[in-house]
Amino acid sequence: MYKSLLLPLVDRDGDADALDLAVRLAALHGAHLSVLVMIDLPPPVVDPWGLMPDPVTAQSHADLRERGSARLAALRERLAAETIDWEARTVEAMSMGAPRAATRESYDCDLVVLGGAIGDTVESAVPREYFSSLLLEAGCPVLVVPPRCAAEVPTRCITIAWQPTREAARAVRAALPLLRAAKTVDVLAIDDGKTPDAEPSGRRMIAYLRRHGVEASWVARPAGEETVATRVLQFARHSRSQLLVVGGYGHSRLREWALGGVTRELLIGADQPVLYAH
Template identity: 55%
Template sequence: MYKDLMIPMTGAGADEDALALAIALAKSHGAHLTVLEMVDLPMPLTHPWGLMPDATMYEAHAILRERGAKNLARLQARLAVESVSSEARLIEALYSEASRSAARHAYDADLTIVAGAVGDNADSVVPHAYFVDLLLESGRPVLVVPPRSAPAPMRRFAIAWQPTRQTSRAVHDALPLLEQAERVDVLTIDEDGTPDPQQSGERIVRHLIRHGIDAHRIVRPCLDQSVATSILRYAHEAGSQALIAGGYGHSRLREWVLGGTTRELLIGADLPVFFGH
């Protein structure tokens, strides 16, 4: 069971969907939920002798802090009517991006929930930045909740299985969810017609069954589609309510460096995706 959940408010349209799912998970696991109201403060102007005082910047900071305080009060009122242990914090990010500040606050969480965004456009930049920093810098699993996705309880899961460290980490970090599932499909997309030489898919199914999980081995061909498209197609056909996947990426200087399937699932999934790294 998870005992500490965390969710940052990104300002994205799916924040409310993600918060509703986080509250539902906190109730079902008897977990404490921490909600972060993020205030992203622009950096002061600089000149060769250091930071330059700027009345306009101070005014902008005051406006953002006031907005953050109002949002915090609304979050506290929302949480007060829910039967979960919870707290809401105001986090100011000035000398670091808000998404990286959120990642540092996730160190003591069992799971971080974050809003997602379907597509790759201007509206998705901020939520995707939160996902990347949480995935690569927090050391914790991340559950991405796209807009208008089905609320909890999640009872049917599909695992996008590959015999890799990232996917193994995702599966084992997701065990508290999988142990409450009605059915778990361990899905392998066959790209070249060759079987897994280590039969790792069969082994992970047996491992999950030993945990009391109703796990099933599924193999599907790509059919001239990308791996991510094939995964999502199966998930819809099978009635899966969430995906479990390895999150592939590398540290970078403020650039996205995500694996192809990870990125496609991030921008294309319309159901929650649990990523481990």
């Protein structure tokens, strides 16, 4: 079971849904929930003689801190009625940036919950930066919750996007607390002609899950003319899956975003929560 959850609020539409899901997960698992109001402060002006006093930057910092305090007060009011064990606090980031500051707060948690954003837009750039930093540097799984996804807890129908990689295997192990509560678990392999050993390893994974009390079914689908991520999403929607479990960034992050990849496409297109591990 998850006993320590972390939710950094990124000040985007997905925050509300992520908070709702995190609260319900904390209640289900008897977990402690830490919610962070991130305050991203612009660095002070630097000149050849060192840091210069800058009234504009100072006023910007004051405004951002005031806004962060208001958000924190609203958050605490929202959580006051909950019976879970929770804390809410602000985290200021200046020299390292807010995503890395959030990552430094995550080393003692079991699962990070993060609000996402559908589409490849300017609005979605900030959640993606948090996602990349947390997934690659925190050492724990990241559950991305897109806005207005109506996530269910406990999750009854889960799809594992399987490929024989370290990242996918870690994602499955990280998702065990959720998988044990599910009624339907599909281990899905999309045949793109590049992973001939997907089925033998996938069936071994099913046996592994059974030893952990999880009954799962093997499903194979051809990729055809579609990308792997597109076929995964098509299957998830057709089967009414409420959660995807995938390995994140099997290739480098730069390659994923420049050339495309499963992680990139799922971040853009998934309209249900996705648990990633790296």
